[in-house]
Amino acid sequence: MILIDTHAHLYYDSMCDRLDDVIGDAAENHVHKIVCIGTDVASSKQSVDIANHYEGVYAAVGVHPHDSNDVDSNYIKELEHLASSSKKVVSIGEIGIDHYRNLSPPDVQRKVMIEQMELANSLNLPIIFHNRDADDEIFNVLKEHTFNRALSHCFSSDIVFANQLVDLNILLSFSGNVTFKNSSNRSAAENIGLDNFVLETDCPFLSPHPFRGKPNEPKRVYDIALYLSELLGISIEEIADATSKNAMQFFNID
Ligand SMILES: [Zn+2]
Numbered sequence: 001m002i003l004i005d006t007h008a009h010l011y012y013d014s015m016c017d018r019l020d021d022v023i024g025d026a027a028e029n030h031v032h033k034i035v036c037i038g039t040d041v042a043s044s045k046q047s048v049d050i051a052n053h054y055e056g057v058y059a060a061v062g063v064h065p066h067d068s069n070d071v072d073s074n075y076i077k078e079l080e081h082l083a084s085s086s087k088k089v090v091s092i093g094e095i096g097i098d099h100y101r102n103l104s105p106p107d108v109q110r111k112v113m114i115e116q117m118e119l120a121n122s123l124n125l126p127i128i129f130h131n132r133d134a135d136d137e138i139f140n141v142l143k144e145h146t147f148n149r150a151l152s153h154c155f156s157s158d159i160v161f162a163n164q165l166v167d168l169n170i171l172l173s174f175s176g177n178v179t180f181k182n183s184s185n186r187s188a189a190e191n192i193g194l195d196n197f198v199l200e201t202d203c204p205f206l207s208p209h210p211f212r213g214k215p216n217e218p219k220r221v222y223d224i225a226l227y228l229s230e231l232l233g234i235s236i237e238e239i240a241d242a243t244s245k246n247a248m249q250f251f252n253i254d
Pocket residue numbers: 094130131153154
């Protein structure tokens with residue numbers, strides 16, 4: 001059985017000092033591939049370095065909506081340089097819009113998201129986007145701009161919005177929050193179908209139940225897969241097979 005963590009921030013202090021253990025523990029829990037996601041130019045560079053060092057680790061480079069107000073004028077060039085520096089870079093991300101916290105002005109978030117979508121197109125790479133309280137705006141950006149392939153990371157909305165994204169050929173990703181009591185995305189997880197989602201931890205955040213509140217790690221993809229197998233009434237192997245196939249296709253890795 002192979003599980004894939006499509007969204008991990010391995011450069012955080014809780015993990016980066018003991019990465020051999022973190023990646024070894026993941027493998028013991030069937031998590032054999034991990035995509036490490038940057039949130040600004042510096043962490044994107046760290047993600048590429050980690051991916052270059054570990055066979056099963058890949059990288060995404062990008063600027064998070066929270067950080068979009070802090071970019072300097074040549075950030076696209078810097079991301080382009082990073083993306084071209086290694087075959088392990090498999091996506092542009094995480095990009096997106098976050099109206100829950102609005103740490104950067106909304107118009108800047110949108111502009112930086114679109115600029116990075118254009119970069120992804122020029123590099124022939126897919127995008128990974130973050131969406132918090134921004135369903136309508138994200139949907140309009142995706143409808144009005146071209147993209148190769150897109151992944152809605154930490155999908156947290158209901159089946160209605162899930163279907164709207166799938167109609168645009170967008171892949172969903174479920175994190176530990178699907179295991180929480182009263183989770184907002186349960187109807188999506190139950191009904192969207194095995195072809196349309198992948199799994200992620202978003203570690204060190206969002207540990208699944210019963211580890212909620214503790215630091216998260218890639219090995220917890222196993223617990224999310226187990227939860228979904230019980231929710232859907234199928235085996236964990238079926239969850240693993242479908243989500244790993246979807247992820248490998250999306251990132252174009254084997
Ligand atoms: Zn995010």
